[in-house]
Amino acid sequence: MGNETFGSYRQLEFAPIQAKIKKLQSDRRYRDGNGLFYAEGIRNFVEAVDYNYVIDTIIYSEKLLTSPIARKLTRRLKRDGTPFARITPEQFRHISQTERSSGIAAIFKQEILNLDQLNLDSHICWIALENIRSLGNLGTLIRTSAATGSGGFIFIGEQIDPFDPSVVRATMGALFKQKIARATAEQFQKWVKSHQLQVVGATPDGSFDYDKICYTPPTVLLLGNERKGLTSDERRLCQKLVRIPMIEGTDSLNVAVAGSLLLYEVFRSSQQK
Numbered sequence: 680m681g682n683e684t685f686g687s688y689r690q691l692e693f694a695p696i697q698a699k700i701k702k703l704q705s706d707r708r709y710r711d712g713n714g715l716f717y718a719e720g721i722r723n724f725v726e727a728v729d730y731n732y733v734i735d736t737i738i739y740s741e742k743l744l745t746s747p748i749a750r751k752l753t754r755r756l757k758r759d760g761t762p763f764a765r766i767t768p769e770q771f772r773h774i775s776q777t778e779r780s781s782g783i784a785a786i787f788k789q790e791i792l793n794l795d796q797l798n799l800d801s802h803i804c805w806i807a808l809e810n811i812r813s814l815g816n817l818g819t820l821i822r823t824s825a826a827t828g829s830g831g832f833i834f835i836g837e838q839i840d841p842f843d844p845s846v847v848r849a850t851m852g853a854l855f856k857q858k859i860a861r862a863t864a865e866q867f868q869k870w871v872k873s874h875q876l877q878v879v880g881a882t883p884d885g886s887f888d889y890d891k892i893c894y895t896p897p898t899v900l901l902l903g904n905e906r907k908g909l910t911s912d913e914r915r916l917c918q919k920l921v922r923i924p925m926i927e928g929t930d931s932l933n934v935a936v937a938g939s940l941l942l943y944e945v946f947r948s949s950q951q952k
Contacts, residue, residue, distance in 0.1 A: 689762040690803045696736060696764045696786075700774050703786065707840050710789070714843035719775060719784030719856075720748045726751050726852035733788035735764040740771040743782025776844060789842055792860040794833065794870040801831030803896040804945045807867065807878070809835040809913065810904045811934065817841065818849020819935035820902075820942075821857055825850075827946040830897065831858035835867055856936065868916060871899065878917045881937050882909050884920035892919055902941075905934045 702709045702719040710716050715735055718727070725748055727734065739753055757763055772780050797805070806824055810819050817839065824831065832841065840846070841859055862870065871878055880901040882887065901917055903909035908931070914920065923937055931937075 686759055689760060691736065691762050691764045693764050693766050693770055696738060697774055698771070699786065700738070700784075704776065704844050707843065710840070710842055715786055716789055716847065717784065717786050717791065717844065718847045719777060719851075720781050721749045721783055722852040723847070723855070724749055726855040727785065727787060728756070730855045732790065732855050734761050735786040735788055736763055738766060738771070738774070738786070739763065739786045740766055740768050740780070740782040743768050743771055743780050745782070749781075749783050750920070771798045776848070785852045790859065792858060794860050794866060795829065795860050797833075797860055798857060799830075799874060799876075799897050802828065802831040803949045804894070804942060805831060805833055805897060805899050806938065806942075807833040807899050808839055809834060809864075809910075811902075812905045813843040813935075814843050815849050816905065816933065816935040818846045818851075820938045821846070821850040822853040823935075823939040823942050824859045824903070825853035825856040827942045829857075829906075829942055829945070831860070831901070833860045833862060833867065834862050835862060837861070864912065864916070871916070879941070880909050880914060880917035880924065881941060882914070882920050882922045883922055883931050885919055885920040887919060887921050889921040889923050889941055890944050892921060894948050896945075896949060898945055900938065900941050900945070902934055902938050909938050 700717050703715060734756065737753060737756060744750055768780070771782060780868065806820060806829065835871070841854065847854055875896065876899050877895045878899045878901055882903065901909065901913055903913060923932060923940055
């Protein structure tokens with residue numbers, strides 16, 4: 680049986696959707712080439728709908744999906760014409776990458792902005808990153824950024840994939856609350872200069888303790904790779920370099936911990952004004 684349309688309802692066959700999901704889960708080139716990504720779970724689904732993320736396809740199991748709010752949103756989106764695949768519990772577990780199948784998943788449109796599309800007046804802070812080794816660290820940073828009211832992320836270059844399943848899973852729905860932009864280093868430098876933004880970099884040899892400077896909103900926090908820290912080119916993009924004090928003989932902090940400390944310091948200072 681092929682895809683079916685009943686009024687505004689657009690029900691899809693599971694087999695081609697399953698193949699699509701498997702590729703979205705494993706192949707970044709396929710994700711980026713199609714401008715899509717996959718996420719499952721009630722929190723992801725509800726947050727995405729609340730923040731008006733564009734949904735390409737809903738995948739759900741009637742028996743597994745017990746959340747009243749998720750069921751209500753599913754019915755609404757189906758009535759509005761969003762394509763969907765209604766599948767069995769066994770089929771859902773086959774595509775699920777979580778220990779407990781929630782019964783709801785979706786294929787989403789990637790939302791990547793240009794720098795000139797960012798609304799700088801509505802957020803206290805943005806994070807800029809060129810490279811990150813641990814996808815879990817990126818997920819943690821996204822959660823912390825959302826929790827502190829920061830606007831989101833500017834990825835310099837093409838190395839970082841915020842839509843990797845490991846990142847999406849680690850954000851616990853926070854990904855859908857954040858804006859994501861991508862730019863070259865040259866574009867980033869011109870954008871910072873044109874808006875007269877303060878760029879603060881974190882490094883062990885910084886000139887100031889991180890809690891001793893004034894963070895003028897919107898501040899851009901530039902974070903380096905976990906192993907090598909800020910490159911010489913990245914350091915030149917910063918107006919200030921700050922350090923996080925540690926006792927002698929300890930290693931540098933995990934980038935997710937360091938970034939979270941800086942985000943909460945920006946948040947704390949913004950609450951005092």
